[in-house]
Amino acid sequence: MGGGGQQTEPAEPGSGKTAGVYTWEEVQKHRNRNDQWLVVNRKVYNISQWVKRHPGGSRVIGHYAGEDATEVFAAFHPDQKFVQKFLKPLLIGELVAAEPNQDGNKSAELIDEFDRLREQTEKRGLFQAQPLFFCLHLGHIVLLEALVFLLLSHWGTSWTMTLLCSVLLATAQSQAGWLQHDFGHLSVFKKSKWNHLVHKFVIGHLKGASANWWNHRHFQHHAKPNIFKKDPDINMMDIFVLGNTQPVEYGIKKIKHYPYNYQHQYFFLVAPPLLIPVFYNYNIMKTMFTRRDWVDLAWASTYYIRYFYCFVPLYGVFGSLALMMFVRFLESHWFVWVTQMSHLPKEIDHEKRQDWLTMQLQATCNIEQSFFNDWFSGHLNFQIEHHLFPRMPRHNYQLVAPQVRELCEKHGIPYETKTLWQGMVDVVRSLKTSGEMWLDAYLHK
Numbered sequence: 001m002g003g004g005g006q007q008t009e010p011a012e013p014g015s016g017k018t019a020g021v022y023t024w025e026e027v028q029k030h031r032n033r034n035d036q037w038l039v040v041n042r043k044v045y046n047i048s049q050w051v052k053r054h055p056g057g058s059r060v061i062g063h064y065a066g067e068d069a070t071e072v073f074a075a076f077h078p079d080q081k082f083v084q085k086f087l088k089p090l091l092i093g094e095l096v097a098a099e100p101n102q103d104g105n106k107s108a109e110l111i112d113e114f115d116r117l118r119e120q121t122e123k124r125g126l127f128q129a130q131p132l133f134f135c136l137h138l139g140h141i142v143l144l145e146a147l148v149f150l151l152l153s154h155w156g157t158s159w160t161m162t163l164l165c166s167v168l169l170a171t172a173q174s175q176a177g178w179l180q181h182d183f184g185h186l187s188v189f190k191k192s193k194w195n196h197l198v199h200k201f202v203i204g205h206l207k208g209a210s211a212n213w214w215n216h217r218h219f220q221h222h223a224k225p226n227i228f229k230k231d232p233d234i235n236m237m238d239i240f241v242l243g244n245t246q247p248v249e250y251g252i253k254k255i256k257h258y259p260y261n262y263q264h265q266y267f268f269l270v271a272p273p274l275l276i277p278v279f280y281n282y283n284i285m286k287t288m289f290t291r292r293d294w295v296d297l298a299w300a301s302t303y304y305i306r307y308f309y310c311f312v313p314l315y316g317v318f319g320s321l322a323l324m325m326f327v328r329f330l331e332s333h334w335f336v337w338v339t340q341m342s343h344l345p346k347e348i349d350h351e352k353r354q355d356w357l358t359m360q361l362q363a364t365c366n367i368e369q370s371f372f373n374d375w376f377s378g379h380l381n382f383q384i385e386h387h388l389f390p391r392m393p394r395h396n397y398q399l400v401a402p403q404v405r406e407l408c409e410k411h412g413i414p415y416e417t418k419t420l421w422q423g424m425v426d427v428v429r430s431l432k433t434s435g436e437m438w439l440d441a442y443l444h445k
Contacts, residue, residue: 178378251441
């Protein structure tokens, strides 16, 4: 890092005046909660006062305080010129000319090559969605729900028919989950406002959840995957210990909230059955009310109104509630296995401030491509490509995968692909390994 630089007196935040030039060392001093700077394309911005107004949430942008955010900025924002009008008033300077474009020990060559790959994918039209694909996907969700209502109306509500319809409803809910994920990532329409609007319809009206809750949570996961205190998906509330670092830290500190050496066993009783019907349901409702998110609450209300209108005449109030919870119980198993098999067995650690490609590859792996795997996982079997290009329509992941694999091989970065079964087995294996590491540290360190 450079020394003091040719710094002048900083401008007032929001003045829009370029105050001077800064070294990376100086930028890195501003990563506190109330004092946050970041760098985009060598420009230094003071986001301290503006961070709470960030449309994607304060946390996701705050995770890059004191760092170069050029790569994540390009990954998340489809219209960078539009975003510049928000950044311009926050500009306080730029990097000293002698400073490298990237901070820390990041590879300039790797960053440049990945940037060229992103430009090539844009020129190939791989960020352009196929409307028919998403129309058919929505259509098969609506068809499944209509089929359930017709079956129950015609054949009655026997236990056998209820079980069959529960599976069909869980399938529709899971597929709606993948569809809202597409709109949430702005990967369907060219204009962001249309993606946001349809996202609220799919996640609100089809699933009874909150778009803002999902955005603020999920974008943090993409910005800093598998990084403690930054990725909410690995915040296990001390129920599990993950990776190779946390178990040892807990063991040395003699932290024993649960018998972690058995976590690979009680995982089956906690995560798959309870994540959606209990934890997510509670979290979503709490977030909408505490943040007074009346728009999302209104959208979610349309789901519950429609659901009870259809099923109360068939099952009664309590029977309809029981059916809803059972469907979410089934959906939760589907969701947990699909999402965790690409992340949980990978590296989980504290912040290392790596380049975009390296960080994403260490935290993700793929599952083999097949028609079933694509459908079953919402194309999240291409988790690597999805994390590298979060705005890319999912039907194009397999088209860019060979170039990603080639770039990884060139730079010695492991590109891992598993079978569906192996991915699920590795979830349990990784939990067992982490639990054993905790027990060893707890007893002997």
